[in-house]
Amino acid sequence: MPSNTKTTLIIIALCLCSISALSQEETRPDLMVTDGWGKELFIFPIRFASKIPYTGFEEARFPKGWGIESSPEFWSYAFAWKIDVKAPLTETDLEVNLQRYFDGLLGLDFKEDGQKTNAVFVSSNASKPWVGYKGKIKTLDTRFTKKPMILNVLVDQHYCKKEKQYIIIFKFSPKEFGTPVWLKMNDIKLSPEACNH
Known part of the structure; x- marks a missing residue:
């Protein structure tokens, strides 16, 4: 030929x-209900965080001001993982895998000065029907400010019985909980169709 x-x-x-x-x-x-936010999809293994050991996909959502330093929405965004795991993620699972995620996302894997992401989570709703956590991620904003950054995080985990998968919704912002941006973040809900496919 x-x-x-x-x-x-x-x-x-x-x-x-x-x-x-x-x-x-x-x-x-x-996976999430949002109004007017941008959307990206990633398949596991995620190209910038291939050490995260799950199978599934990520849906990321961004408000218009997430990448603008002067915006109240700066670095405020959400993503959801729909993954094949047999049990809810624990505090340790979240800490280890979000450290891997942000180290890869921000290129900290390649920095020689030892700066890495540190994540801490605690259970936030033992009385509710889903498993939730609240946490903080300390990292370095290599994209915009080139300065250290702390992101406040809320995590909700939902089980899809039919598909035997978990959907984990992560909401991030450097703003403190209770500030106006978190009113928008708290409006993000699990889509009714998310567990029906």
Whole structure:
């Protein structure tokens, strides 16, 4: 077979694979209900945090001001993991895997000065029907300010009986709990369709 023909066939095959992958992502259910926020999807293993040992996908949601330092929404965003695990994540699971997540996201894996992410979580709602946690993540904002940053975090875990998967919703902001941005964050809910696919 002539090399030009072989090259053309390879390109067509790659395009078909890309189209198939895109269509699979587009058919994934929305995990969170948000109004006017941007959206990104990631498949586990996540390319920048491949040490996180789960199978599933992440849906990330961003308000308009999340990347603007002067905005009250700066670094405030949410993501949800729909993953194959047999039990809710523990404090240790959350701490270890969010440290991996932010170290990879912010490129701290490659810094030689030892600066790494530190995460701490405590249970926040033992009396509710889902497992929730409250926490803090101390890291370095390598994207915008180049300064140390502390993110306050709320975590809710929901079990999908039909699919035997957990959906974990993470909400982040450097603003203290109870400030106006958290009113928006608290409006983010689990989508009714999230556990029906």
